[in-house]
Amino acid sequence: MRGRTILAFVIVTLVIAAVVTFTILDKRVPRDPSDHGNSAGNLHNGGLFFEMDGKVYFSNPYDSDCLYSMNPDETNPKRLTSMRVKYISGANGFLYFYMDSTKKSGSVGGLGTVTNQYGIYRCKINGTDQTCLLRDFCGEMQLCGEYLYYVTKLEGGALHKIRVDKKNKSLVAPEPISPVCYDRGIIYYTGVSSDHYIHAMNTQAGDAISDVLPGHLFFPVVQGNYLYYMNGDSNYSLWRTNLMNGETEVITSERLDFYTLDDQHVYYAYAGGENSALKMCDLDGYGKTVLFEGVTNSLNVTSQYLYFKVYGQDEVVYHMPLNGTNQISVLTFD
Template sequence: MTKRTAVTFAIITLIIAFVVAVHIKDQQIAMFPSDHGNLAGNLHNSGLVFEMDGKVFFSNPADSDCLYSMDPNENNPKRLTSMGVKYINGANGLLYFYMDSTKKSGNLSGLGSVTNQYGIYRCKTNGRNQVCLLRDLCGEVQLCGEYLYFQVKKNNGGTLEKIRVDQKNRSVVANEKISPVCYSNGAIYFSGVTADHNLHAMQTAAGDSISTVLEGNYFNPVVHGDYIYYMNGDDNYSLWRANLASGEKQPIIPERLDCFAMDDNYIYYAFSDPNTPSLKRCTLTGGDTVVLFDGIVNSINLSSKYLYFKVYGLDDVMYHMPLNGSSPASIFVSAY
């Protein structure tokens, strides 16, 4: 072997080793016990918007609910999937979501346009490396540490199950369709489904053990700071909160709600009234209430800069408005 041949062989070997190392690293799935997915309020409203690492990921009703990314100011939209998604979560440069081919982009052609695909998927934030983690008819999904907790729909009501983000260790957590979306500090807070409607806490790092937090008919819990907010079925589905340490309860919004979401400053909620239904906003203690939009609204989702929602009967249209109130609500249009 000549010196030139030896050098060439060594260079080729190094290139191959580098390519293999990059491929192995590319296939590794980062996961940490501290990982957390989407906001509970967003996920209670189908998880249509999720913000991570300077990007907003959203289900685009203008394109068959396909997964899109954009800047927080709504510029630079990019389509990431060619089928409808919801319950969007993510961490460590990866996205997790439920995808269902009952809605497909009009730009989809070939084999993908006729196959029936559904289940929980994982992909990179640029849409590449899409992997089906499980093929099942699922409901709500939340990233809780190293695991995805998800509902599975069954004829008997359903189950709560979990799977590690690297597609290992799938197991049944509970034989009822518990909502996993309210996740905070290692615990899933949920309303009982079959035996009661109390608020419970499931400790994900302690064998998914369950304890009762509050007794009553309470729904759609959201933990924020020292409090857990919830819709009170014993008080006409008004909004209440309780201190997690003391258990002390207090009413926040006396009106009947259909749904709500919240950030560090405000609560955004659908006021349920047959005569004057509307989208309203108030402070975290219930003050300074203002009407943002007249009509029956749902699917309230938040990013760092915008409020998104839908109007009853118009599932293929999403509205938006800046959180700073610089302009009123209008139809959100995002073309690829």
């Protein structure tokens, strides 16, 4: 009898230990210095679509811009939040985004629909364990290693960072520096107060800053060994500079409003007045193609689709499969 009692005690102890261990691991937020959030091109366009581990997470304009998930082929959409989101990023089974209650899903009731909420949030990829990391009015944000770098909007704006486990919040720079162009430990950004050069901030060396390119240069995006940017000294045309040898070339001399890119093409909104259009070209500028005639914005790209909006139609998303057909239509869900 005594032996059975001891055995039962050991079993119960092991079960309790296993439950406690599982609970601790389940609540732990993984951190890795190599983590990287959404692409700079998408985040320059609001960060409305983000692909990770075989799923696309997106701000759904047909349901108050709430956070949704779906397969890359746009099947199986599921709502994850009841409020508007943007600047979506993620890593290691968690999503990070800015959420506010300026828009709320009409399909959700209860106390949450009448509260005023805003700030940087974290949740699991299924939408559970939603946690407010920071209660503040924020602009652009990016996951840079173990930290979220983000811009606050009040009092002129500033760049801050906070670790993904809600610790070690600190001021990085007293001006609204955009952190979205992050590559291998470096944030490439346009100066705000003193100049409009492109600078580099080394997040792994105390956020030390160095100059990269002089001029009036905007919306930097790193792709491979190249730094792409809009050149304000040349009518906001698109240029790129090789980060290895410093060679610079023009991608298109046309004036741009917005652009994003993937590993094969640049997608850009040509600002041509009545001739404005959404265009595409190769990464070196060749093969220019008109995709859509009109004033476009919110250009986001995933592995299978290009998404965009048309000026004056914020509640509608257009999409184009990246299979070479260039067939554009309105995104709809059954």
